[in-house]
Amino acid sequence: MIYELRVYRCLPGRLPNLLKRFTDVTMDLFAKHGIRQAGFFTTEIGDSNNELTYFLAWESMAEREKKWTAFITDPAWTSARDASEKDGQIVQNIASQFLKPTSFSSVK
Template sequence: MIYELRVYHCLPGRLPALLKRFETITLGIWERHGIRQAGFWTTLVGPSNQTLTYLLAWESLAERETKWNAFATDPEWLAKRAETEADGQIVSSLSNEFLVPTKFSSVQ
């Protein structure tokens, strides 16, 4: 199992819109595509409280490529993303990393 760590940095005041989009739209589309989330976090203490961090669980990079590409080009996702950004951009930047658990990790 590998994990993808994704960090979204929102424009000021736009984190609630991103959280709502994940809760009401994105997660349902991910489920249809077989994308498994391993957790979501907002920042309590850190450089910015306008950040969403989450983990996705993948069997392999090949699985990630297939499923993420299908999601990224899904017509419903593209339409809903455009709707949620009708009043302005939400995310200013994002980063991602692929992590492999150590043999002593409680998460495998």
């Protein structure tokens, strides 16, 4: 299993808009495309309270490439993303890392 750690840093005051987009649209599209989430988090204490951090679980990089490409090119996604940003950009930047659990990790 490979875990993808994704951190979305929002423009000031825009995190609620991102959370609404995930609640109303993104999660259903993840399910449609077979994208498995392994947890979503906002920052309680830390450098920024304008971030959404989450993990996706992949069997392989090939699976990730196939499913992520299908998701980001889905007309339902591009339409919803554009509509959610009609009042301005939401996300300032996105950081992504691919993580492999260690032999002693409770997460496999």
